[in-house]
Amino acid sequence: MHTASHDYTANPGPLGLFGFAMTTILLNIHNAGFFPVNSMIIGMGIFFGGGAQFIAGVMEWKKGNDFGSIAFMAYGAFWLTLVVTWLAPLAGVEKTDGNAMGCYLTMWGLFTVVNFIQTLKGPMVGKLLFGSLSILFFLLAASNFAASKTILAVAGWVGIVCGSIAFYEASAIMINKRYGKTVLPL
Template identity: 85%
Template sequence: MNDIYKITDQTANPGPLGLFGFAMTTILLNIHNTGFFPVNSMIMGMGIFFGGGAQFIAGVMEWKKGNDFGSIAFMSYGAFWLTLVFIWLAPMFGVEKPDGNAMGCYLGMWGLFTLVNFLQTLKGNTTGKLLFGSLTLLFFLLAAGNFTGSEQIIHVAGWTGIICGFIAFYEASAIMINKKYEKNILPL
C-alpha cells in the first residue's frame, strides 16, 4: 500500500491525565479515611470532575488508541468516582443511605474488579503492579472496614490509599518527564 494513505496517530498519550485524576483524588479521599478531615465539597468536587470526569475522558481517549486495558480501567475508575459521589449525595434527595454491609459489598466488588486488573499488570512494568496491587488491597480493606464497622481498618486502608495514590502520581509524572526529556529519567 502506498504510504500517502497511511494515517499516523498524533494524539497525546491520555495515560498521565487518567493517572493524575486517579492519583490526586485517591490521595485526598484517603487523607479523609485516615481521619484528618471529613468528606467535604473538596473531595466531592475532585471526585466528580477530576477523578470521575478526567479519568473517563482519558478512558475514551485510550479506547480511540486501541488500548483495551487503559480504556476499561480509566472509564471504570472514573465511573467509580462518579458513583461514590452519587452515593454520598443521594440521601439529600430521599434515597436511602447504604449501611455498612451495602458499602462493603460495593467496595468488595470494586476489589474483585481491581484484582482482575492487577492480574493483567503481571505482564507489565513494576509501577503498574504496585499500583494495582495496592489498589486491590485498598478496596478489600475498605470493604472489610465497612462490613465490620472498624475505624482501625478504615485508617489502615487510608494509609494504603495514600501510598497507592502516590504510586499513580509517580507513574503519571514518569511518563510525562521521560517523554519530554526523551530518556528514562524516572524508571517505571
C-alpha cells in the first residue's frame, strides 16, 4: 500500500537567493569602485553568501531539487573559496596572482553557463539571473587576466544588476506565496 505524504518544509530558494543577491551586490559595489574589500564583504561572503546558500542547497537536496541543490551549494562554496583566497595570504600562503584568479573565475563562468542552459526551460527571471552571472564571471576573469580596473568597474555594474535580479526573484517568491497570487511576476 502506498501512502501519499505532503512536504511541509519551507522553500529554501529565497534564503539562497537573498544570500547570493546581497553578497553579490555588496562585492560588486566594491568592484565598481565605491569602497575597498573590507570586513563587511568578508563577513557576508562567509556567512550569508557562503553559509546560508550552502544550507539552502542542502535543503533543496532534501526536496529532490537537483538544480537548486547544486547551484546553491556550489555558489555557497564559491563565496567560501573566494574569502579563503583573500585571507590565506595572512597565514603565509602565496597570494593568488591575476592569471590564477582569471583561471578561477573562468571556471566559475563555465559552470555558470551550464546552469544558464538549464534555465532556458524555465521562467525569464532565471535566464536573466544566470545570463548576467555568466557575463559577470567572464568580465571578472578578463579584468584579472588584463589587470584592468576599467573592465572590473564594468563587471561591478553587471554584478549589481545580477544581484538585483536575484533579490527581485527571492522577493517575488516570498511575496507571491504570502499573498497567494502573483504580485511580482517571475
